Amino acid sequence: MNFDLSDEQRLLQQTVDDYLKTESPLSRLREFYDSDQSIDPVIWKGLGELGILGVQLPEAYGGAGLELLDLACVAERIGYAAAPGPFLAHTIAALALSLAGSDEQKEKWLPQLATGERVATLAFAEPGALWQPEQWKLSPRDGRISGQKENVLAADSADVILVGLDQGELALVEASSDGVHFDPSSGLDRTQKTALVTFDDAICDPLPGGSGVSGRVRDAALVLLAADAYGGGQRCLELAVDYAGTREQFGRKIGQFQALKHQLANLALDIEPCRALAWYSAYAWDHIPEESARAAAHAKSHVTDRFTRVARGTVEAHGGIGYTWECEVHFWLKRAIFGRTFLGTPRVHRLRAADLAGW
Amino acid sequence: MDLAYGKEYEAFRLEVRDFLAEHWLQGSREGNAPQATSDFRQTATDRGYLYRGVPKAYGGGEQPADALKAQVIREEFGRARAPMEVSGNGVSMLVPTLLERGEEWQKEKFIRKTILGEYQWAQGYSEPGSGSDLASLRTQGRLEGDEWVIDGQKIWTSQAQHCQFMFTLVRTEPEASKHAGISYLLVPLDQPGIEIKPLKMITGQSHFNEVFLNDARTPADWIVGERGEGWKVSKTTLKHERNAIGGGSQAIFESLMRLVGKATLDGRPALEDPSIRERIAALEAWVWAQKYTAYHQMTCGLQGKDPGIVTLLNKLLATDIGHEVAAVALELIGDASLKEPFAAAPDQRGDERWMNQFMGSLGNSIAGGTSNIQRNIIAERGLGLPREESTA
Ligand SMILES: Cc1cc2nc3c(=O)[nH]c(=O)nc-3n(C[C@H](O)[C@H](O)[C@H](O)COP(=O)(O)OP(=O)(O)OC[C@H]3O[C@@H](n4cnc5c(N)ncnc54)[C@H](O)[C@@H]3O)c2cc1C
Numbered sequence: 160m161n162f163d164l165s166d167e168q169r170l171l172q173q174t175v176d177d178y179l180k181t182e183s184p185l186s187r188l189r190e191f192y193d194s195d196q197s198i199d200p201v202i203w204k205g206l207g208e209l210g211i212l213g214v215q216l217p218e219a220y221g222g223a224g225l226e227l228l229d230l231a232c233v234a235e236r237i238g239y240a241a242a243p244g245p246f247l248a249h250t251i252a253a254l255a256l257s258l259a260g261s262d263e264q265k266e267k268w269l270p271q272l273a274t275g276e277r278v279a280t281l282a283f284a285e286p287g288a289l290w291q292p293e294q295w296k297l298s299p300r301d302g303r304i305s306g307q308k309e310n311v312l313a314a315d316s317a318d319v320i321l322v323g324l325d326q327g328e329l330a331l332v333e334a335s336s337d338g339v340h341f342d343p344s345s346g347l348d349r350t351q352k353t354a355l356v357t358f359d360d361a362i363c364d365p366l367p368g369g370s371g372v373s374g375r376v377r378d379a380a381l382v383l384l385a386a387d388a389y390g391g392g393q394r395c396l397e398l399a400v401d402y403a404g405t406r407e408q409f410g411r412k413i414g415q416f417q418a419l420k421h422q423l424a425n426l427a428l429d430i431e432p433c434r435a436l437a438w439y440s441a442y443a444w445d446h447i448p449e450e451s452a453r454a455a456a457h458a459k460s461h462v463t464d465r466f467t468r469v470a471r472g473t474v475e476a477h478g479g480i481g482y483t484w485e486c487e488v489h490f491w492l493k494r495a496i497f498g499r500t501f502l503g504t505p506r507v508h509r510l511r512a513a514d515l516a517g518w
Numbered sequence: 519m520d521l522a523y524g525k526e527y528e529a530f531r532l533e534v535r536d537f538l539a540e541h542w543l544q545g546s547r548e549g550n551a552p553q554a555t556s557d558f559r560q561t562a563t564d565r566g567y568l569y570r571g572v573p574k575a576y577g578g579g580e581q582p583a584d585a586l587k588a589q590v591i592r593e594e595f596g597r598a599r600a601p602m603e604v605s606g607n608g609v610s611m612l613v614p615t616l617l618e619r620g621e622e623w624q625k626e627k628f629i630r631k632t633i634l635g636e637y638q639w640a641q642g643y644s645e646p647g648s649g650s651d652l653a654s655l656r657t658q659g660r661l662e663g664d665e666w667v668i669d670g671q672k673i674w675t676s677q678a679q680h681c682q683f684m685f686t687l688v689r690t691e692p693e694a695s696k697h698a699g700i701s702y703l704l705v706p707l708d709q710p711g712i713e714i715k716p717l718k719m720i721t722g723q724s725h726f727n728e729v730f731l732n733d734a735r736t737p738a739d740w741i742v743g744e745r746g747e748g749w750k751v752s753k754t755t756l757k758h759e760r761n762a763i764g765g766g767s768q769a770i771f772e773s774l775m776r777l778v779g780k781a782t783l784d785g786r787p788a789l790e791d792p793s794i795r796e797r798i799a800a801l802e803a804w805v806w807a808q809k810y811t812a813y814h815q816m817t818c819g820l821q822g823k824d825p826g827i828v829t830l831l832n833k834l835l836a837t838d839i840g841h842e843v844a845a846v847a848l849e850l851i852g853d854a855s856l857k858e859p860f861a862a863a864p865d866q867r868g869d870e871r872w873m874n875q876f877m878g879s880l881g882n883s884i885a886g887g888t889s890n891i892q893r894n895i896i897a898e899r900g901l902g903l904p905r906e907e908s909t910a
Contacts, residue, residue, distance in 0.1 A: 160520065160521065160522065160523050160524065160527070160586050160589075160813075160816075160817070160820075161519060161520045161817050161820075161821075162519060162521060162810065162813035162814050162816070162817045163519065163814060163817045163818065163821070163823070164519065165519070228519060396901075400901050400902070400903065403903060404902075404903065404904075412904055414903040414904050415903070415904045415906060417894070417906065420893065420894065420897035420898070420901075420903050421890065421893045421894075421897065423897055423901055423903065424892075424893040424894075424896035424897045424900070424901070425893070427827055427831065427896055427900060427901060428831050428834050428835065428838070428896070431811075431826075431827055431828050431831055432804075432807040432808055432811045432828065432831065432835060433807055434811075434814075435807060435809075435810035435811040435813065435814045436803065436806055436807035436810055436811075438519065438810065438814075439806065439810040442519050442521065446521070447521075454806070456799075457799070457802065457803035457806055458803070460799070460800065460803060461800065461803035461804060461806075461807060464800075505800070506796055509795070509796045509799035509800050509803075510792060510795055510796055510799070512799040512802070512803070513795035513796070513798065513799045516799070516802070518775075518778075518789055518795060518798070
């Protein structure tokens with residue numbers, strides 16, 4: 160019995176923290192934020208060199224052969240830094256490919272996805288917030304698809320798109336192929352930019368095991384969203400506490416005011432217990448198949464909900480400056496909303512969790 | 519990360535199960551008479567399953583500290599619905615305090631009978647003028663010959679009317695500063711100098727009391743720690759109290775689920791109502807967050823690591839979950855909430871019994887230190903925000 164991260168996992172987190180702190184400082188993040196880029200090529204390459212884009216992939220394909228928990232450890236630090244780019248979609252698409260792809264597909268894509276030289280993304284949502292595998296309608300005819308997918312992360316930077324199809328099937332579409340069009344969405348969270356993708360008779364390459372894994376792939380993505388949200392919430396709490404220790408009003412640090420103390424204590428109470436739930440959902444995905452779907456649904460809905468509350472509270476604790484574009488706090492507020500809504504709102508997953516519990 | 523207990527502990531689990539199968543009539547509290555209950559406790563203690571932290575010399579189970587074995591025992595006893603340690607302040611607060619700070623003779627005299635449930639203890643801390651600001655307490659104690667003579671009043675003293683003793687905080691060094699003037703005394707309650715007046719609680723029951731001390735007496739050596747050290751000694755106790763209240767909310771969630779399972783809303787099973795389904799799922803996620811946070815704390819304890827701020831959050835987390843359980847229950851019991859929870863005979867009570875949990879969850883925001891005080895502690899000790907001088 161040991162419910163804690165291993166030394167290796169902590170080291171992995173430390174490596175990501177150190178890298179992002181030096182290479183992706185706020186000044187750089189701000190530039191990215193205000194640009195139209197969906198990937199920061201330097202940071203993306205750097206993350207690839209750290210080996211964290213292939214943590215979850217088999218060693219035979221250039222990955223580290225580790226578990227979802229390890230990937231979630233990374234996602235937590237990515238969320239902490241509000242790191243730019245499609246980490247979530249890229250790693251989950253690669254995971255799906257490793258679980259359900261043919262040898263040929265894996266050979267073709269995985270080694271370069273593991274290093275980040277090529278970028279993958281997820282196209283799941285169909286108009287009307289139809290995110291879940293059992294809701295997907297897009298269906299191929301003679302190996303080609305036509306239709307739309309919304310909220311596709313970094314679609315314009317991707318080389319390959321993992322598309323969710325009717326019956327929960329999955330297929331790869333090369334982004335450069337004919338009949339694939341992108342319309343950048345004016346997304347709220349500019350650290351994770353998305354686009355609307357329109358397929359017009361585009362060639363798709365089905366994953367042989369697609370329908371067998373799509374639920375599990377969705378669950379893995381929910382786990383990463385929860386981990387990212389915990390990391391983001393932890394960062395917000397730190398920002399709020401730091402500010403309370405520097406800003407002065409009425410001749411003293413605002414952190415001396417009890418009302419503010421209690422607000423910050425409540426933020427801690429909201430976010431800190433989320434860490435263990437996020438961990439558990441990852442652990443369950445790796446080791447407790449009978450509970451993993453419910454744990455993922457619980458983690459995603461609970462942690463992203465709490466992160467949203469904590470990010471709002473952090474803005475409030477900053478006063479007027481917190482309400483500006485200039486102050487970084489909104490990066491996390493918007494990332495919180497992204498995590499909350501992407502792949503289905505808390506309500507959707509709570510109702511799923513209730514079904515999964517057999518209630 | 520590994521949630522499996524491993525071979526050694528699974529073997530231990532089987533051993534505990536065998537023990538329970540042999541000594542406890544599974545699943546039927548009713549089938550086991552009170553004498554059977556205390557005999558069972560004795561056997562379980564002798565086997566090292568109960569009072570593991572208490573030396574054999576004082577009647578305990580005396581086992582090397584092993585949080586995992588303790589957890590396995592809780593799980594298996596819980597499953598068999600077998601009696602665990604005696605509940606109450608004596609076992610949860612006084613015994614650990616005595617073990618840490620007591621004199622040898624005090625341990626010998628008090629611990630054995632306390633863990634057998636023969637001695638029951640009230641916690642005499644709060645006073646009419648001193649609650650959150652406990653260190654301002656004014657009940658006086660002065661040494662006269664070989665006795666302490668105590669004058670003053672305690673209030674909200676839970677179960678005092680059923681207890682033989684009280685551990686209490688008394689000002690014995692009037693010249694010393696606020697915190698340094700307090701001593702931790704043990705006092706027999708059955709004596710002319712003590713009058714106990716039950717107070718009717720919000721639930722209609724009288725579980726707490728006023729305790730008037732007028733020339734009350736206790737032997738000079740019934741003091742734990744030195745004179746003027748009472749505040750420090752009481753911190754040992756409060757720490758244990760926080761642990762006790764901060765326990766998991768799984769059990770109350772499960773009883774809520776039994777209510778959800780049988781309740782109806784608008785003539786249909788409540789379980790079919792999407793808003794209820796959503797709400798209980800949200801609640802379960804919260805309970806899981808608490809549960810795995812506890813696992814993390816247990817792991818840190820086993821490995822001698824500091825789990826961080828979460829230890830300060832346990833009490834509020836349990837309190838807040840309890841409030842949400844109460845809110846959902848209120849929704850489900852409908853008109854039963856109009857009834858007094860204890861008016862009917864125990865076997866006649868219906869869903870109105872949830873109104874006791876409704877009230878009790880509120881009591882948890884007050885008893886053992888209010889939620890606001892806990893938030894002060896989280897902010898100052900946990901988050902490192904500046905301390906308010908005026909409340910130091
Ligand atoms: C069911 C129950 C059982 C109890 N059992 C026992 C017992 O067995 N033995 C015992 O000694 N006591 C017992 N108590 C008493 C309990 O410990 C006190 O009620 C509690 O510590 C609060 O003290 P108070 O009642 O004087 O409230 P006050 O301290 O007057 O508080 C009133 C309000 O003011 C707030 N407040 C006070 N100071 C601050 C501050 N610095 N910052 C922010 N807010 C503040 C409080 O949070 C609260 O909301 C029990 C209480 C209850 C409800």
